Amino acid sequence: MPSTNKINAQRLLETIHTTALWGAKGRWGEGPTETGVCRLALSDEDKSVRDWFISETKSLGCSVKVDEIGNIFAIYPGKNEGIPTGTGSHLDTQPTGGRYDGILGVLGGLEVLRTFKENNYVPNYPVALIDWCNEEGARFPRSMMASAVWAETLPLQEAYEMKSITETEVKTVKEELIRIGYLGETPASYRLNPLAAHFELHIEQGPILEDSKKKIGIVQGGQAFTWYKVVLGGKASHTGTTPLSARSDALLAASKMIVRGNEIAHEHEGLVSVGIIEASPAVVNVVPSEVMFTVDARHHTDEGLKSIIEHVIKDFTAIAAEGNGTAKSKPINISIEHDFTSPAIHFSRDCVAAVEAAAHEVVGKEDTIEIVSGAGHDSCNTSFRCPTSMIFVPSKDGISHNPVEFTNPEEIADGVQVLLNTIVNYDLSRKN
């Protein structure tokens, strides 16, 4: 059966590039499609692409529901009534976003439905194509916000009250949902608006597929990760008048910790990264007295992550205690504050198997690789509430959240065909 449903790669690319005009930003080449996209959640540009999305899916025969937190469910009818098989991702972007992150999952899903339509293919059960609201968390600072509300891991009211951080005139999520007309009536709830499964096509946002020369990543789940904030307190002193032995140099201590954190990551085969560092008083000839830096640690198992963090805390504390490594130097005060932890995600065996089978059909087993998602995705939230899995396609140079983010047309076509075959195979296997 799947062989009769061939997606139209050209049509899909045209849709990707046309809709990228809603928020086109960050030109990186001469060509008409060589810009990124800045389409912040619930902005005017987001409203435009949403309006278009509803119009397009309705023209394919979908019924469209908008839920209380702005998620859009476009439901393509099946032969039988029943809970829909879901597929989706997000149409919002980072301020310096590209034209594939999230977008490919939604527009790839649209191409699946268009292919069904033109082939007069009717699945056994309805297929819901979903635009999850505010996945990026760039404007309203909570990533995967609305899929978390749907999964009931984030209270609706808390999401409503979230405040924008990208503009001087602060707005709440609820105000902006109302303003753009997307505060819907469907309950934002996996119980009251359930999905039978959720499949998400996404760019890898990393270099593993490209480096291993594979076309499709069969995503097994998501890494466990945790964020900490480390604050060091030393003593500001004059760089010319203060001997090394008399210093409490918070930046030197921080530097030792950053180097050690990287070593720990290697030892545990995980990841430890420092993305933000701030030192004060920030004067050329003053030894920094205070340094704040963030720690982002990841491992594909919860146990591995726990070991990494214990190791980090032990070694950072020891570095602070030894001061600047001289007999006389004073200890640095250290506070290591936990921000949050996201446990490891294990996708549904059935759903992973459905992706695997489809990927083998489309590109052959040798061009696939099992992979663990390093980034968070809406599928992490859906995985708590329904069988879920994901399909990755390569990211050129592993780059994402950047206007030059790129996946080539053949890779996109392969990914969308795998998504179609996955949905069809899964639909055919459903007992109810």
Added chain:
Amino acid sequence: MPSTNKINAQRLLETIHTTALWGAKGRWGEGPTETGVCRLALSDEDKSVRDWFISETKSLGCSVKVDEIGNIFAIYPGKNEGIPTGTGSHLDTQPTGGRYDGILGVLGGLEVLRTFKENNYVPNYPVALIDWCNEEGARFPRSMMASAVWAETLPLQEAYEMKSITETEVKTVKEELIRIGYLGETPASYRLNPLAAHFELHIEQGPILEDSKKKIGIVQGGQAFTWYKVVLGGKASHTGTTPLSARSDALLAASKMIVRGNEIAHEHEGLVSVGIIEASPAVVNVVPSEVMFTVDARHHTDEGLKSIIEHVIKDFTAIAAEGNGTAKSKPINISIEHDFTSPAIHFSRDCVAAVEAAAHEVVGKEDTIEIVSGAGHDSCNTSFRCPTSMIFVPSKDGISHNPVEFTNPEEIADGVQVLLNTIVNYDLSRKN
């Protein structure tokens, strides 16, 4: 002769604390004198203390000259005409300054003149008490500005055009000199307005005297120092999706350099300090692509400083080239930009001997220590043009450029008495 000229420590302290009201800021205790001072160069507060300084020195019989860059020369008459023996420092402060840095040198000099006056002591030659303008470089970003103009190492016009950086409405030095009435007519020139010598009493701004339990530092000269700016270019990548081996982590490389810089400083018995670091894009889950940090390197010899810098450049370049220490990681781009170098300063043997003799008279040899200044001072500029030396008194906990900056009354009294004896001894030794 010096024994009859005993300074009045109580009078001096009262003057220090009274004048500290012009710009009092940064309360750190309950007592009336427990604040710092914020008296930026050419501000209203600076004008107030200058006006008072001129009035006070005139009341002692001084003739007062203001030069073209705002330096004030209050000349106490001697038995003979001739080029004055100079003493001075600065009355401006850092935004978060204390009440001793610079101020002690000017008001200590004032106490010397007051002591002369009340003892009817007349030196052989005139003594010039100088308030050097804008030593701190906090408001107009060039430290030791006006003594450099006097020394003709900084063109007058360049100093005039310097712009303020501490206020939104930018002003030039010349505009502010005119506004507060301190654009004088005396040439700002060591040739046209010469000094026979320059002695400067200053707080150490470091912990060496305190740690060695000495009362007076006999300053031999100033460290050589140099400033560099290092800019690293890596690749921004997602902390969750980018394996360690695929990263070009600019912050990790910077951290290794900062640690290595400190090791190099130990190896060469010099100083290497990083006061400013900035990393971007500064997002918790993005590996930093660009890092800028400053390097401040110091050694008491020019040759030592050269060795340190060569070592720093070699090792930093090697760290950048090795990427993140994995076989696969890409090199980090590095640019190491020289800002400026201040060569080692060697004070006049005669002047150092004069300070040494006076210090031995006042506190005894065992309570003195030979020291090299870690910070820049107006005396560094005068040393290029006339015999110069300095006297240091202890800084509590080595702290300076901070409201809690403190030197106790006995230490202050000792320092000012050493200054007086130095000036008297030097004056008596002058042949013309």
